[in-house]
Amino acid sequence: MIDIPASLPRRHLLASSASALAAIGMATWTRSATAQAPAARPLPASASWKNPASVIVHSSTTVETKRSAFGTSIITPADQLYLRNNLPAPDASIVADRDAWKITLQGVQRPRKLTVRDLRSMGLETVAMVLQCSGNGRGFFPSKPSGTPWTVGAAGCVVWSGVPVRAVVEALGGLSPGMRFMTGTGGEKLPEGIDPKTIMVERSVPASAMGDALLAWEMNGEPVSLAHGGPLRLIVPGYTGVNSIKYIKQLAFTAQESDANIMSHGYRITPPGGKGDPSQPSVQEMTVKSWVNSPHPESGPLREGWMQIHGVAFGGLQAVKGVEVSIDGGKNWQKARLVGPDLGKYAWRQFVLPAHFSPGSYLVTSRATDMAGNVQPEQRVENQSGYNNTSWADHAVKVTVA
DSSP, X not given: OOBOOSSOOSSOOOOOOHHHHHHTOOSOTTSOTTSOOOOOOOOOGGGTTSOGGGEEEEETTEEEXXXXXXXXXXXXXXTTSOEEOSSOOOOGGGGTTGGGOEEEEESBSSOEEEEXXXXXXXXXXXXXXXXXXXXXXXXXXXXXXXXXXXXXXXXXXXXXEEXXXXXXXXXXXXXXXTOXXXXXXXXXXXXXXXXXXXXXXXXXXXXXXXXXXXXXXXXXXEEOOTTTTTTOEEEOTTBOGGGSOTTEEEEEEESSOOOSXXXXXXXXXXXXXXXXXXXXXXXXXXXXXXXXXXXXXXXXXXXXXXXXXXXXXXXXXXXXEEEEEESBTTSSOEEOEEESOOOOTTSOEEEEEEEEEOSEEEEEEEEEEETXXXXXXXXXXXXXXXXXXXOTTTTOEEEEEO
């Protein structure tokens, strides 16, 4: 029998650290504890400083955080944070003199080029936010879409510091009339001999997103690494990671969305079997989502007794209001307790529910609700590329108690 108390204990009983969990982690949550893990790929050169015990290297541009490595703290350490680059990182020389990096501002009354040194004098703000790849959860799609088969590890909660975009716009005289979009262009080196629009990283979001956007030079208290977009990255809280442009070299306010392929045809919610086009919804705002990080099968069979069911929840553009947990695949739900400091509406919240487990098999999952009353859905939205999977059924964890 499962004994879940109506009144939850006040003290924090989650003692397992991220490093301890990582030490017993395996390749993904879907593997059994006795399965032999494949040989690990080496970390990309630009991210060689990451902790290999905490991540899964999919390719030279895609690195996933293991579910077991998230631990019970709010902030994701940089050496465990996922990596997703659409193009290879630029040469490391661009971070040799960070303050000299230049960005062009357009679509404002007084367009100009500014260095990071200039930006530092124009304002400062810090925001904690969930950084999540649009394809996080793709690995749960039965259709097996092309692309990295992320489960939960293409996400993290990080702290960015930089100048508010709104402060820069104000200093440059405000927006020019009719500018409806904020369009960021990345500074990756493009191959010669091809149309730049076919490969460049350039994304547009509504101009209103500049209200909380940053031009960030610091992440988790350190200069933004080359792997994560340093020396300067556009940060758009509440939006999927592809919209937070790395190595940003141009920020333009425009009347129309970018016609770069990554915007016009890429990252669209395309029906299964179809091809992306501008008429389809673009992958931009995130919505309410959660998942359980422990207990999990990476630990092997679990012992009978009390366990702390814990995980993370976030609401995209909304704060999290509450989280429910089920140990029977969604047949019955119990209210979990939010724990730890509230770092703002864009950060995720840790949740916990103590439960006593008897021997048997369980399907443990969570369901979050945001401040607007939106509830995390049971089912995913089927689409060609496996984007925006918020299904609580997909994110359930199968565990065995001995």
